[in-house]
Amino acid sequence: GGVEDEYGVPLVGPSGQLLDKALWSVGLTRDHVYVTNIVKCRPKNNRTPTLEEGHHCADIHLVKEIELVQPKVIVCLGKVAFQYFYGRAASIMRNRGKWFTWRGYDIMPTYHPAFLLRQTGHELVESKWQVYYDFKAAVEKAKAAMPDYTYQSPEKPDLLAQYAALKESRHW
Structure with missing residues (x-):
């Protein structure tokens, strides 16, 4: 999204703030887990990247990141991430919360925070609980x-404040 482009950091806008609340609720903070994107650049009009764009970008960058980080668990946030690891088009709705393995890594797909931000009423409550249990x-x-x-800092880090200097350095 736009805020992420400004900061050069994944998930720091409204979706990222919701992600931080969800992580906190299960005993995690982002300064103790690794967060990255499948697609490293924002498609025009902030549209959802295609499966092909996800594969192209992830095959170049993400695989190297995973090799360096060596995560114990990977949580896919949303359809693009899920389908990359799953290897084909499939429904995030039917597969969220179901473990599978990719190259020896345990993978858990769940909803992207942006999806939650678009929900209302009963659907919002249900989706948030599902993400909570997945996390x-x-x-x-x-x-x-x-x-x-x-896995968690004593206090929630303020990511926007933490990355303010990075944001300023990106403006030419």
């Missing part, structure tokens, strides 16, 4: 693999 399952699996790792 809880991911935390349990990560803690089983790395029980001594610190």
